[in-house]
Amino acid sequence: MKERGVLTVISGFSGAGKGTLVRKLIDEYDNYSLSISMTTRAPREGEQNGVHYFFIDKPTFEENIRSGKMLEYAEYQGNYYGTPKEYVEQQLSAGNDVILEIEYLGAFQVKKMLPEALLLFVTPPSADELLRRLRGRHTETEEQIRGRMKRAIEEADIVDKYEFILLNDDLDTCVRETHEIIQNAKYSVSRNAAFIDEIKRELKDLKEE
Amino acid sequence: MKERGVLTVISGFSGAGKGTLVRKLIDEYDNYSLSISMTTRAPREGEQNGVHYFFIDKPTFEENIRSGKMLEYAEYQGNYYGTPKEYVEQQLSAGNDVILEIEYLGAFQVKKMLPEALLLFVTPPSADELLRRLRGRHTETEEQIRGRMKRAIEEADIVDKYEFILLNDDLDTCVRETHEIIQNAKYSVSRNAAFIDEIKRELKDLKEE
Numbered sequence: 001m002k003e004r005g006v007l008t009v010i011s012g013f014s015g016a017g018k019g020t021l022v023r024k025l026i027d028e029y030d031n032y033s034l035s036i037s038m039t040t041r042a043p044r045e046g047e048q049n050g051v052h053y054f055f056i057d058k059p060t061f062e063e064n065i066r067s068g069k070m071l072e073y074a075e076y077q078g079n080y081y082g083t084p085k086e087y088v089e090q091q092l093s094a095g096n097d098v099i100l101e102i103e104y105l106g107a108f109q110v111k112k113m114l115p116e117a118l119l120l121f122v123t124p125p126s127a128d129e130l131l132r133r134l135r136g137r138h139t140e141t142e143e144q145i146r147g148r149m150k151r152a153i154e155e156a157d158i159v160d161k162y163e164f165i166l167l168n169d170d171l172d173t174c175v176r177e178t179h180e181i182i183q184n185a186k187y188s189v190s191r192n193a194a195f196i197d198e199i200k201r202e203l204k205d206l207k208e209e
Numbered sequence: 210m211k212e213r214g215v216l217t218v219i220s221g222f223s224g225a226g227k228g229t230l231v232r233k234l235i236d237e238y239d240n241y242s243l244s245i246s247m248t249t250r251a252p253r254e255g256e257q258n259g260v261h262y263f264f265i266d267k268p269t270f271e272e273n274i275r276s277g278k279m280l281e282y283a284e285y286q287g288n289y290y291g292t293p294k295e296y297v298e299q300q301l302s303a304g305n306d307v308i309l310e311i312e313y314l315g316a317f318q319v320k321k322m323l324p325e326a327l328l329l330f331v332t333p334p335s336a337d338e339l340l341r342r343l344r345g346r347h348t349e350t351e352e353q354i355r356g357r358m359k360r361a362i363e364e365a366d367i368v369d370k371y372e373f374i375l376l377n378d379d380l381d382t383c384v385r386e387t388h389e390i391i392q393n394a395k396y397s398v399s400r401n402a403a404f405i406d407e408i409k410r411e412l413k414d415l416k417e418e
Contacts, residue, residue: 121398127411149416156409164396165404177396180389187373187386189330195374200365202336207358 005031005092006185007114009100009107010166010178012122013152015134017168021122022101024175033096035088038064041079054084072102072109082106085113097182104158111161118185120178121162125169127152214240214301215394216323218309218316219375219387221331222361224343226377230331231310233384242305244297247273250288263293281311281318291315294322306391313367327394329387330371334378336361 012018026032038054040061049055056064061080064070073082083100091098100110110117124130130152134145159165164181168174185191221227235241247263249270258264265273270289273279282291292309300307309319319326333339339361343354368374373390377383394400 123408127408127415130412131415146416149412153409153412153416156405156412159405159408160398160402162398164393165398165401166396177393181393181396184373184386184390184393187375187390189369189371189374192374193369196365196368199332199336199368200362203339203358203362203365206336206340207355207362 003095005033005095005097006182006191007088007092007098007100007110007117008182008185009102009110009117009119010122011102011104011107011119011155011162012166012168013124013130013155014148015130015137016122016124017133017171017174018101018122020171021166021168021174021178022099024171025099025178028175029179031095031097033091033098035083035091035098035100037081038070038073038084039079039081041081054087071100071113072106074106083110104155104161108161116191118164118182119162120164120166120181121155121159122166122168122174123159125167212304214242214304214306215391215400216297216301216307216309216319216326217391217394218311218319218326218328219331220311220313220316220328220364220371221375221377222333222339222364223357224339224346225331225333226342226380226383227310227331229380230375230377230383230387231308233380234308234387237384238388240304240306242300242307244292244300244307244309246290247279247282247293248288248290250290263296280309280322281315283315292319313364313370317370325400327373327391328371329373329375329390330368331375331377331383332368334376 010018010022022034026034036050036054038056038061040056040058043049043053043055047053058080061082064084065073069085071083071085071088073080083102083106088098102110107119111119124133131145131149134140134148166174166178189196219227219231231243235243245259245263247265247270249265249267252258252262252264256262267289270291273293274282278294280292280294280297282289292311292315297307311319316328320328333342340354340358343349343357375383375387398405
């Protein structure tokens with residue numbers, strides 16, 4: 001019942017702390033693999049193929065899209081970024097739980113490709129707190145912050161397509177709860193059709209004995 | 210976000226150990242209340258009203274059914290048994306998580322009345338193990354055991370209407386996982402419509418400032 005890993009997609013408001021959450025989750029528990037993205041942009045100094053990204057050329061990426069090899073992808077500033085299906089499948093088959101940190105358009109593409117995917121959305125306790133965190137970074141102009149808040153309104157409208165909300169108030173609590181939600185997803189009825197079918201078959205066989 | 214308690218309905222194959230699971234859950238954690246059933250049967254020696262059952266007469270029970278005061282009920286050997294809505298609502302409002310151990314017909318009645326209810330189904334790791342446990346009790350005839358197995362086939366057909374399967378292999382593990390699933394249900398998107406609406410409203414207010 002526990003063999004295959006769980007694919008978890010984590011999205012959230014920018015400023016909700018999802019990057020930190022994901023890093024801590026992977027550091028603290030050894031069952032998680034972070035999905036490696038594929039991109040057509042050139043490697044930056046120190047970036048290694050297969051570690052930071054899978055670097056490939058544009059025609060190959062486009063061929064991957066056409067042949068259904070991408071779980072999700074998007075174009076950004078003239079380059080493609082996406083999640084190759086094969087790597088994720090390998091990890092899941094090996095029993096590793098895979099974490100994908102992507103935004104909602106990508107999340108919905110993944111869910112369509114792999115309906116078993118668990119969609120989690122990270123939020124701070126309130127909108128005020130979100131604004132406070134964005135301002136606290138001191139790295140962005142007021143205009144950029146307004147852009148992020150506008151984007152957050154858009155995201156709030158699609159939260160109900162996710163399965164769980166992760167309230168990131170205290171980080172350690174949030175990491176533990178996220179881990180529990182992912183581990184317990186293994187017991188959700190929708191992810192156990194095979195086990196249920198097996199029990200049904202066994203019960204019927206026993207009855208006939 | 211965590212104020213209201215979670216109503217959990219626990220069903221399962223007979224022999225799956227759900228009674229022991231529920232008792233251990235209530236013993237080990239202090240946030241759970243066991244729902245008290247209402248019945249029209251006479252109290253047995255030592256049974257107290259409001260502790261073991263709420264004992265009421267038949268016309269009052271029938272009036273409760275008609276006026277929608279029962280979350281679920283069934284008739285058994287000429288008496289009514291059921292769950293009064295008011296007690297459950299009081300507990301949930303007080304922030305207590307309520308556990309209801311009932312069979313599937315009752316579970317579906319509850320879900321219809323309170324769609325927020327979390328439906329959990331307890332199963333042993335295999336049908337063989339179920340049979341072994343039933344035989345190991347040494348309290349039932351082979352005919353009774355066959356009856357229970359026949360009933361299990363019926364139940365296996367409706368498991369997919371539950372949200373989670375609790376695999377009761379090791380009891381302590383199962384108790385812990387059940388607790389986690391119930392606690393994390395508080396973060397499910399479907400149980401947080403009010404919180405999501407609030408964040409949306411706050412974001413829009415901030416934008417207008």
